[in-house]
Amino acid sequence: MIRLLLADDQALVRGALSALLDLEPDLEVVAQVGRGDEVVEAARASGAEVCLLDIEMPGLNGIDAAAALRRDLPGVRSLIVTTFGRPGYVRRAIEAGASGFVVKDTPARQLADAVRRVHSGLRVIDPDLAAESLIDGPSPLTGRERELLTYALDGSPVATIAARVHLSEGTVRNHLSAAIGKTGATTRSEAARIAQDRGWL
Amino acid sequence: MIRLLLADDQALVRGALSALLDLEPDLEVVAQVGRGDEVVEAARASGAEVCLLDIEMPGLNGIDAAAALRRDLPGVRSLIVTTFGRPGYVRRAIEAGASGFVVKDTPARQLADAVRRVHSGLRVIDPDLAAESLIDGPSPLTGRERELLTYALDGSPVATIAARVHLSEGTVRNHLSAAIGKTGATTRSEAARIAQDRGWL
DNA sequence: AGGTGGGGATGACAGGTGTCACGCCGAGGT
């Protein structure tokens, strides 16, 4: 019997996945959480062996939750189950110690197999995504550029961003200009979108 | 036995919801599709009585799919099940003839009840969302403004948008300026974000 | 016939934006 923890911020999806996995005779969902920062505690309390983690969650994202599990409960394996198959996500998930990465597009019947493989110590990674994440390599953005791009995601004017990070307006423009160059974009909005698509944020 | 159709573009979510609903003795999932433009045909072929529709789907969105069902198969009821509880979505869904609207945040055990109520002819609408959709009223945007805002969503420069819709640059600026005024924003990116949040796009 | 409102367009102006050159500092590698 493999003991599972589900982490997803949408209660309906969580409950549905639980119903799906409980159909398998060798799988058992022993814990469910809706926030990333509750994963470690719930995993410890429930004695989960494999954690299924969504990436987009309040409190702590799934990748950082995987890293926290790696640190605090090294025996527990984690499997990222997410909507967005962004290349950078795969890389960061593996670096954070996740054992698997599947997107929510995959057929339902394959999920149980993925869980079993992860439990037995294998890595499970969507082959298309693995290829993509090798092709465009790691993020070329510096820390500041990444930070400023996240603030630029919603199209805020430079002045607003500068105020938020306590920097001069000119400095913000310079960093964003560098990010625009590195992403091949022509405006900061486009650069932010590209960086997000690649999982660089 | 209530016969159900599931429409969601994520195969995993679709399969999981199917597992969840099939646990109920009086519910039966008789069809699953991953595109909005396959809903009517699948509903007809399977003899579904209630259709659970996600909004974001390729081909045709869930609201337009509900309208198509209303037109072609008036006896079939539809229940929107979506991630985003945007006020404008609720209004448009009801106008399109949907019988219910629930967000994916709702507890899993409430879904089966919602399906039963919809099947019996009742309306099921998240009370918070219903209130919100009454407060900020229908979209004040004209057709052009709405169209141009959707193109402005990704932060494209005015010149790009103008080329795409075959309009003069000045005209595009005028329409966007009007949209900025109506949304209370200060830039077109912000206006586009606000309009999207309210379900006006 | 006259009013109203959406759609389209032009021109002008103030202010925001992207780029570039140049400078300074501190951390890390050789």
Add this chain to the structure above:
DNA sequence: ACCTCGGCGTGACACCTGTCATCCCCACCT
């Protein structure tokens, strides 16, 4: 000691953007 690189800053310049005034046409309503 020297070089490199990230980070921070200034100033200048061309270009883009948001706003406003002022036209035009057409559909619709009264």
